[in-house]
Amino acid sequence: MDWQRSLLIGAMLVVLYMLFLEWNTFQEAHKPQPDNSMVEALVPETPDLTPAAESASDLPEVVVDSNTPQTPTLSVEPTKSRLVTITTDVLKVIVDTHGGDIVRIELLKHLTELENSTDPFILLNRTATTTYIAQSGLIGPNGTDTSKNRPIFAATSDSFSIAADQQSLQVDMTYQQGAVSIIKRYTLNRGDYLLDVSYLVDNKSDQPWKAALFGQIKRDSHQPQATNGMGMSPYLGAALRTTEENYKKLDFEDLQKEAFKENLTGGWVAMIQHYFISAWVPDQTAVNHFNLRKLGNQDLYALGFTSPQIDVAPGTTGELKASFYAGPKDQYRLEEISPYLDLTVDYGWLWWVAKPIFWVLYHIQGLIGNWGWSIILLTVLIKLAFFKLSATSYRSMANMRKLQPEMARLKDLYGDDRQKLSQETMNLYKREKVNPMGGCLPILVQMPVFISLYWVLFESVELRHAPWILWISDLSVKDPYFILPLLMGASMFVQMRLNPTPPDPTQAKIMQMMPIAFTFFFMFFPAGLVLYWTVNNLLSIAQQWVITRQIEGAPAKK
Incomplete structure (x- = not known):
């Protein structure tokens, strides 16, 4: 539904605004002295x-x-x-x-x-x-x-x-x-x-x-x-x-x-x-x-x-x-x-989630001996832990994407009658057994883990001056060549292409700008955090692509 999509876009814009405020505060507080x-x-x-x-x-x-x-x-x-x-x-x-x-x-x-x-x-x-x-x-x-x-x-x-x-x-x-x-x-x-x-x-x-x-x-x-x-x-x-x-x-x-x-x-x-x-x-x-x-x-x-x-x-x-x-x-x-x-x-109020995450990361590093590869393996483990929740979300998105032609037809028929359009849209969801909120709730459940991992990577002195490979010599500071943020932005663009396109042109343009905006902000994030986000996006793309192809290739219900 349009109001749900608008709510999600509004929430993302608020997050971007808060990130910009934090960036500005951080820059002011850390001017060279x-x-x-x-x-x-x-x-x-x-x-x-x-x-x-x-x-x-x-x-x-x-x-x-x-x-x-x-x-x-x-x-x-x-x-x-x-x-x-x-x-x-x-x-x-x-x-x-x-x-x-x-x-x-x-x-x-x-x-x-x-x-x-x-x-x-x-x-x-x-x-x-x-x-x-x-x-x-x-x-x-x-x-x-x-x-x-x-x-x-x-x-x-x-x-x-x-x-x-x-x-x-x-x-x-x-x-x-x-x-x-x-x-x-x-x-x-x-x-x-x-x-x-x-x-x-x-x-x-x-x-x-x-x-x-x-x-x-x-x-x-x-x-x-x-x-x-x-x-x-x-x-x-x-x-x-x-x-x-x-x-x-x-x-x-x-x-x-x-x-x-x-x-x-x-x-x-x-x-x-x-x-x-x-x-x-x-x-x-x-x-x-x-x-x-x-x-x-x-x-x-x-x-x-x-x-x-x-x-x-x-x-x-x-x-x-x-x-x-x-x-x-x-x-x-x-x-x-x-x-x-x-x-x-200090992991913040989500310390009870962050401490187990660090415990896993710490022991992975003890076996591998490299914090960069440890972050990648931790990302894989977290993705496996939320595999079913993610699958539910991606199925919902794939079903919504599959219904886009029919929803566009309903909009052409009842565009002037909002009540009728809403009624017919809900009937379509019931008939196809699609939950429009199914793609949102699983993501919300995973948010505490994402926030906790941010604090783990931000607070852990073990990552200070810790190298990964090639040009990444310190996972606690930004990528000097911005390669990881660009890869993250590209992966985010691909992932958004797998999602259903908003019917409203303005919303569609805003969604297309999201990867660019996030790429800009992630240029200043520690390389370890960008590495996690990039690997998570790539795993999500693989899972979502498989599910989307399965659903779109399935025969239509009669």
């Missing part, structure tokens, strides 16, 4: 050594026990601090001895750009104009960190590297607080992006020692380097687990309006960007206090936690510890680290 954490010309070989002045709002607050004597932090000159480099097979971490903060992290297995195979991706960095660092320290009655002073740790060397026969690397930095000896220890494991951070306290004084561990990500709102591609604008901002939500997002605008505080057993707090994440994971057995806030009038935000205070009796030792993850959004590794941390691989 000087990014001091990425662009070699603006990044010094080493981070800025000058520690930023800490204000009262920079460090988390802690309840002070008035009965516990305060041990003042020894005042030190910031110029005495130095940088310590810790290197494993996957990470290069630079720690400033002033506070023992992580001021730069390079991901050695991930490149900034595929064309430049020597520059690793820089996730955290402190430069003269940008800030993205991981801080940790001790606050409270006997804490070493205050709004005016941070401790200066001593290290035995400026450089530590994991040996070929080592599975883990342990780096100790020491600080003497009167009669209390404190070791800040970083533990890194081979092949892992998780760092264990612990404070070992040896209380040789005659007074109890009390303090709490804090950890926070301190970052400005600069956008990471843009990637080529079109789609939903990647989320940039904070996320954490709360008592009410397993995955709560708070972007910079949210934190500008008000701070967010939460008490939770275990938990985590993270800074998320496309493909990569940094996250503090405190003691999972303790009740931790989380505090996310904007720091004064600066373009700086703190996302952190404070663990419960511990008491170290005179002559005894104590330990405070947490973990810090900085690396790719590997959902299976994140799932092992803390409950629901894997939700930072």
